[in-house]
Each structure stands twice: as structure tokens, then as C-alpha cells.
Amino acid sequence: MSERLCALSDLAEGSAIECADPREPEGATLVLLRSGDQVHAYLNVCPHAGRPLNWAPGRFLYAHGQLVCAAHGAAFRPEDGYCIGGPCRGESLRRVAIAIEGDAVHLAESADS
Numbered sequence: 001m002s003e004r005l006c007a008l009s010d011l012a013e014g015s016a017i018e019c020a021d022p023r024e025p026e027g028a029t030l031v032l033l034r035s036g037d038q039v040h041a042y043l044n045v046c047p048h049a050g051r052p053l054n055w056a057p058g059r060f061l062y063a064h065g066q067l068v069c070a071a072h073g074a075a076f077r078p079e080d081g082y083c084i085g086g087p088c089r090g091e092s093l094r095r096v097a098i099a100i101e102g103d104a105v106h107l108a109e110s111a112d113s
């Protein structure tokens, strides 16, 4: 079994949470987004300037179907991480493959997709 990230019940509809990346001992994190019955996971690194997307630990600007980088306002689609506006328009967040089993969200066996 691969590494557990969080409980599915931690992710309310329309919410975004920050999880430690178990592959990165240096404190890098992931952002997990709930959109309907889908959960998406990305490296918490903005393609614009490499900053974390959140404005405070575990706090993201995620509303109206967009995840917005707190540093300079790049806006990303939750379903594919594509930047639809802002300074890195046309680039994408790096998706991390996950698997959901019951109430547990895990890294997928090959989570470097």
C-alpha cells in the first residue's frame, strides 16, 4: 500500500487542503482539491515563480471553480491544473496520481505522473 495522504472526509465539497508530500522529506507539500465527487492532487508549486499556492499554512484561494495562487493571482482549473489566467497562463500545475480506498486518499503506486 502506498502512502496515505488524508481522509476523504477531510475534503468537503469545494475545499482545498494541504498535505505533506511523503516523497519529499524537505517539507514540500501537495494541494488536494475536491470538485464534486472528484479529488485532484497537485504539487503545491506554482509554475509562475515556484512559490506555494497557499497564503497561509493549509489555506488556499479556491472558489468559483478556480484555484488562485496567492502570490500573483494565477488561476487554475481544478480538473486538470491548467492555468486559465494570470502570469503563467497556458502552463499547468504538476498532477500527482492518487487513489481513493474507502475514506483514505493515498498516493497511487506510481505517483510521478
Ligand code: FES
Pocket (backbone or CB within 6 Å): 046, 047, 048, 049, 050, 051, 069, 070, 071, 072, 073, 074, 086, 087, 088
Ligand atoms: S508564483 Fe504563483 S502567480 Fe506568481
